[in-house]
Amino acid sequence: MSAISGRAFEQAPKHYRRFAGPWTYLFLLPAVALFVVFIAYPIVWVLSESFFSEGNDRTSTFVGLDTYLSVLADPVFWIVVRNMLLWGLITVPVQMIIGGTIAYFIERHTDAWRGFFRTMFFLPVVTSVSVISLVWVQIYAPYYGIAQQYLSYFGIEMASSPIGDPSTAIFALIVVNIWQWTGFSMLMYVAGIANLPTEVLDAARVDGARGLRLAWSVIIPMLSPVTKSLLLLGVIGTLQTFPIVQLMTTGGPNHASEVFGTYVFRTSFVLGDTGRGATISVIVLLLALILSVVQIVYFGANLSPSSRKEESA
Amino acid sequence: MKKVLVLGATLLSASILSSAALAADKQVTVWSWFIQSTMQKSIDAFEKAHPGVKVTYTYYNYSPEYITALKAAAASDSLPDVIGLQPGSLTQQYREHLAPVNDLAAKEWGADWAGKVFPVNRKQMLMGNPSGDTNFYIIPQESQVLCIWYNRKTFEKLGIAVPKTYDDLKAAAKKLSDGGFLPLFQGAADGWQNENVFLMLANQFAPGLTDKAQAGEAPWTSPELVSAMKAWKGLFDDGIFQKGALGAHAYPTGAQLFAQGKVGMMALGSWWMQESKFPPPLSQYVTNMDGFDFFYLPPVPGAKTASPPVGGVDIGYGLTKNGAKNPEAWTFLASLTNGEALQQALNDLNDLPAFAGHEPKGDVSDHVKDLYKRFMDDLPKAENQRFAIPAISEALDNALAAVAAGSSEPEAALKTVQAATDKALGK
Incomplete structure (x- = not known):
């Protein structure tokens, strides 16, 4: 319990405190029941499945940590880890930089068209992933694709599709992801900029801060709670990546664009290896847990301007 | 107030009547990735030939929706009566949840029924079965x-x-x-x-x-x-x-x-x-x-x-263990693979039949008839x-x-x- 909430409890009126007692924990029951049924039970089930292996005769045998060792020794697993690292390290900062820049220009330099630009840049976020994947497969298609049409004006001919080349497939998908999700970062920064206290900005201006200096020294530091939130959401989003990859490359060619989502899906549902799929899921879960703990340790609960105010109160 | 009461009574009686009508129907549930419009024609033909049986079809995209839905339903023992299958790996994944159909097929179509299935299909029907298991868990509907x-x-x-x-x-x-x-x-x-x-x-x-x-x-x-x-x-x-x-x-x-x-x-x-x-x-x-x-x-x-x-089997169907308890489920499966329901799929040129002795009827041009005949001539000698x-x-x-x-x-x-x-x- 934080100092703030502890203080709030002490200051609570007496008629609230007299209800406090062991039986009041019953009020937690609905939340606990939902957690157990929909979160804890599936996790425990997946964990238990990861210790079993199904043979050709469809019988399950206990194999302990064998599947974990086998997954860690699988070169495909390390391709997936590399892809996920690339995905997170590229998409999260690039989306934040582009989204933040767009938000700054929209909020500071547009007036009548503000709503229009906000909507246009946010449009990809609410567009169906199926539509996005169809459009981008056409954009990337060499010879008859949309990008080729424009490139041909400059005498450039695409020799192959970026999503068909193992060395470029993951980057081509990252570009699509950035295109889709930059609007979300923009919207978060728009909300952050709209909530900036005008007196601070006015004071900075009186002190002579303008343009880049104002953005760099005043606005960006004041938007750090939004940046931290986007970082947290970006890491979670990276680990959850699935539909765009499944629809555009299904993780291919030859696993070159495989991500955790497609790897788990392929193993569990296409190959029918539930034990191995569960093992990979547990590894992803542990990874998510570690990353979350690291972020909480570094950032605490300081992810919104209001929490910042409370802390400084 | 009177109007509200009359309306309420009417709705109540309509609901009781429709529930009674539904209760009178014997139900068959089917899941597949098979094209919905064609399946509806097959179901209509089946229901016309078998009054009192209602077939409820749930369409899924094959991947990821269908294979995910099957996996979840199998884990919770809630598979429908009949499921769409491909021979080999998909059938084998659900073999434990499927009922062998050898006896039902023999009773329906005669002891030599398997001989009417094109050889490549017959081979694929047993593909992946454990050594010595000669049961059929899939009945092919169409070939390709x-x-x-x-x-x-x-x-x-x-x-x-x-x-x-x-x-x-x-x-x-x-x-x-x-x-x-x-x-x-x-x-x-x-x-x-x-x-x-x-x-x-x-x-x-x-x-x-x-x-x-x-x-x-x-x-x-x-x-x-x-x-x-x-x-x-x-x-x-x-x-x-x-x-x-x-x-x-x-x-x-x-x-x-x-x-x-x-x-x-x-x-x-x-x-x-x-x-x-x-x-x-x-x-x-x-x-x-x-x-x-x-x-x-x-x-x-x-x-x-x-x-x-x-080539071989384009799509087939399996009778789940849940479906084996429902006699109408087999009746529908038989019709869908080798009866009036199949005919509708063939009329839509969905693909070639899996059993010999069928051909599309209705509005089919001479050119398509020629294409169809050439495929049918080649099907018996197709490699797997x-x-x-x-x-x-x-x-x-x-x-x-x-x-x-x-x-x-x-x-x-x-x-x-x-x-x-x-x-x-x-x-």
Whole structure:
């Protein structure tokens, strides 16, 4: 319990405190029941499945940590880890930089068209992933694709599709992801900029801060709670990546664009290896847990301007 | 107030009556990825022939929706009465949840019923069963034969004859490319399309060898299969496939471009005929299949013969253990695979029948009848296109992609398929 909430409890009126007692924990029951049924039970089930292996005769045998060792020794697993690292390290900062820049220009330099630009840049976020994947497969298609049409004006001919080349497939998908999700970062920064206290900005201006200096020294530091939130959401989003990859490359060619989502899906549902799929899921879960703990340790609960105010109160 | 009471009473009686009507109907539940409009025609025909039985069909996209739904339903023992299946790996994944249909089929169609199923289908029905298990867990509804479809109007316009040799094929691809068309559209981002073309090639060198290889009776590194893999790479390098094929999908991209007349050739199968039965507007090429005809892949360098017909079961159905408790479920399954419900699917040119003795009826042009007859003549001698173990087909898909991308040599890629086969077979 934080100092703030502890203080709030002490200051609570007496008629609230007299209800406090062991039986009041019953009020937690609905939340606990939902957690157990929909979160804890599936996790425990997946964990238990990861210790079993199904043979050709469809019988399950206990194999302990064998599947974990086998997954860690699988070169495909390390391709997936590399892809996920690339995905997170590229998409999260690039989306934040582009989204933040767009938000700054929209909020500071547009007036009548503000709503229009906000909507246009946010449009990809609410567009169906199926539509996005169809459009981008056409954009990337060499010879008859949309990008080729424009490139041909400059005498450039695409020799192959970026999503068909193992060395470029993951980057081509990252570009699509950035295109889709930059609007979300923009919207978060728009909300952050709209909530900036005008007196601070006015004071900075009186002190002579303008343009880049104002953005760099005043606005960006004041938007750090939004940046931290986007970082947290970006890491979670990276680990959850699935539909765009499944629809555009299904993780291919030859696993070159495989991500955790497609790897788990392929193993569990296409190959029918539930034990191995569960093992990979547990590894992803542990990874998510570690990353979350690291972020909480570094950032605490300081992810919104209001929490910042409370802390400084 | 009076009006409200009357309305309430009316709604209550309507609800009681409709519940009673529903209760009187015997229910059959079906899940599949089979095209919804055609399935509805099949259900209508079945319900007309079997008054008092109501079939509820749930359509899913095959991947990921259908296979995910099946997995979840199997885990919670809530599978419907009848499920759509592919022979081999998918059937084997759910074998424990399926009822053997040998006795029901014999009772329905006579003791020699299996003899009426085309040989390649019969072989696929048992594919992946444990040694000694002669039960059938899948009844095929439709068959397919793989081939190279071509746009005959475009061929005629550019003065291209149906390729008989590999050089003809190369020349045809070049003429098409020069003429602003896509040559042979390969959706090489889709493993299934790559497998289909590889099986056409492999069966040119040694018919049936891939079957032996997947069963562990012959090595994947056999010289014939290495030659087939080299020929596969050649299709990319020789400009027969369109540029960037590795990033392209057969559906919807390739099929749409092909239907619009922007593609010269495409490796598909007998199911392509159904395009002519889709709701209008249809392109001039698709209408009555006027723009299309097919040939088998001509012999590639090192091979002596063109590809033989390769194919088998397009889709089949299984009776779940839940469905085995419901007599109407089998009645529907029998109708869907070899009865009045099947006839509706054939009339929609959905594909070829799995049992002998059926043909489409109704509004079918002479050209389509001719195409259909040629496929039906070839079906009895078709080579198998299915894999019993998904890990092997997955390894082959990856090997084909690696060779096509130039990141692996044919022999090295086939060694990885061999390793996957050994692992899957427990060697």
